[in-house]
Amino acid sequence: MSSATGTRDQLRYLSIELTHFLSFREAKIELGDFVALVGPNSSGKSNAMAAIKLLRDIPIHGLPVAIARRGGFDQLRHRSSGRPYDPGIRINFQFGDAKASFYEIRLASLKGKQYEVKREEAKIYFGADEYTFVRTRDSIHWRDLIDGKAYDEASSKRRVRVPPGQSVIQFAFSEAGFWVSRVLSLTQNVEINPSRVGELQEPSSTREFEPDGSNLVSILELFDKDERAQLIDYIQSIVPGVEGYKIVHLADKLSVAFVQNEGAQGNREFLAKQMSDGTLRSFAIFVALLQPVRPRLLVVEEPEVAIHLGALHTLVQILREYSADCxxxxxxxxxxxxxxxxxxxxxxxxxxxxxxHVSLVAEHSREPVRQGLITPGALLRSDALDPLSA
Ligand SMILES: Nc1ncnc2c1ncn2[C@@H]1O[C@H](COP(=O)(O)OP(=O)(O)OP(=O)(O)O)[C@@H](O)[C@H]1O
Ligand SMILES: [Mg+2]
Known part of the structure; x- marks a missing residue:
């Protein structure tokens, strides 16, 4: 019995490192409970978040689909005036207070916009136990160290073959692969598209919330009583008139109807299609928060879009409270x-x-905030929120 089983639920994402990935040449993004990426249009915020989405798509859809969803391998590589280099992503995380674990994947180009996995590596630590694999172009080695005893491909005689364009984590041969899959699939990017939420949706059997909200009604169908009550609570804090919601079946499609309190006129029902973008957007963000497979890392792009200022404070408050668990x-x-x-x-x-580039806020920008002379938002408004290493 492993001495550190109790720590497996205490997963913490530490940082993401990008190499020649989209607009990044070399960058490390330190994570925390609640972190905000701030910067001009086209500076690379969404590109950094795309790395998290790509990693999540590997265990869920497979590496080829994960890459195709990003527009193909050629689009992924950092393009600059020099020759294009091979892209890589590394994610660092930790179980309980064990040593930091990581997973890293590097791709290389083949002829005709094709790619192969050049290297894939993971080291997972639970207390003193260690699960690792290293995959290169022509070999895969794995090794588990459990209660001081080592197991590897030689001792178990388990040989693995993985096609060059696939990730090894989808091939169940080692504990490390299993844990990496878990860690990657427990992230969730939320980029709500209100028109996808509003339109009639195809029923879907997946339990995974689609980032744009296009399978929101199917996810809602999985909610229990407590989740439904929490969802209504959340949405009322943003749109006070909404009393509740109902799932509606229209021919072979699904939608959601909102019950709105119209004062003396009583309650009226409106299909999602008729609701405002801000209502649909915040509703979909809340569905993502409450989905049955709860993420451990949630990415919300521009929560401010289409949301009234007063409601925005509430939304951010809800996200911050949520960040105690995720x-x-x-x-x-x-x-x-x-x-x-x-x-x-x-x-x-x-x-x-x-x-x-990504970095923390520079010391000279922090000082006036510490002295109470200016707020962080005022710094942003006056374009004086400088990075540490520009
Ligand atoms: N493969 C690539 N190589 C180099 N640069 C790229 C690559 N792919 C995208 N870019 C650059 O990244 C930019 C988009 O960055 P991104 O979407 O992350 O911006 P953002 O910070 O999210 O901006 P906004 O605030 O407008 O959403 C593109 O305009 C392009 O210049
Ligand atoms: Mg963006």
């Missing part, structure tokens, strides 16, 4: 959101010399 990353242009944050929660993203 790490949250937001991207934002909103000085009002930034005003509510600690400077240590802010990651400044900027573009320079044809590449994106």
């Amino acid at each position: 790490q949250v990353i937001i991207t934002t242009h909103s000085a009002d959101i930034i005003d509510d944050l600690d400077l240590d929660d802010i990651r400044v993203v900027w573009s320079e010399d044809g590449a994106s």
Whole structure:
């Protein structure tokens, strides 16, 4: 029996490292309970979040589909004036207080916009136990160290073959692969498209919330009584008139109807299609928060879009409370959101010399905030939220 089983639920994402990935040449994004990526349009915020989405798509859809969903391998590689290099992503995480674990994948191009996995590596630590694999172009080695005893492919005689364009984590041969799959699939990107939420939806049997909200009604069907009550509570804090919701079946499609209190006129029902973008967007974000397979890392891109200022404070408050159980990353242009944050929660993203960069807030920008002379939001408004290493 492993001495550290109790720590397996205490997963914490530490950082993401990007190499030649989209607009990044080399970058490390330190994570926390609640982190906000701030920076000009086109600076690379969404590109950084795309790395998390790509990693999640590997165990759920497989590496080829994960890459195709991003527009293909050629689109993934960092393009600059020089020759294109091979892209890589590394995610660092930790179980309980064990040593930091990681998973890393590097791709290389083949002829004709094709790619292969050049290297894939994981080291997972639970207390003193260690699960590892290293995959290169022509070999795969795995090794488990459990209660001081080592097991590997030689001792178990389990040989693995994986096609060059696939990730090894989808092939069940080692504990490390299993845990990496779990860690990657427990992240969730939320990029709600209100028109996809509003239109009639095809029933879907997946339990995975689609980032744009296009299978929201099918996810809603999985909610229990408590989740339904919590969802109504959340949505009422943003749109007070909404009393509840109902799932509606129209021919072979699904939608959701909102019950709205119209004062003296009593309650009226409106199909999602008729609801405002802000209502649909915040509703979908809440469904993502409450989905049955709860994420451990949630990415919400620009929560401020289409949301009234007063409601925005409430939404951010809800996200911050949620971040006690699930790490949250937001991207934002909103000085009002930034005003509510600690400077240590802010990651400044900027573009320079044809590449994106990320860093903490510079000391000279922090000092006036500490002295109470200016707020972080006011710094952002006056374009003075400088990064540590520009
Ligand atoms: N493969 C690539 N190589 C180099 N640069 C890229 C690559 N793919 C995208 N880019 C650059 O990244 C930019 C988009 O960055 P991104 O979407 O992350 O911006 P953002 O910070 O989210 O901006 P916004 O605030 O407008 O959403 C593109 O305009 C392009 O210049
Ligand atoms: Mg963006």
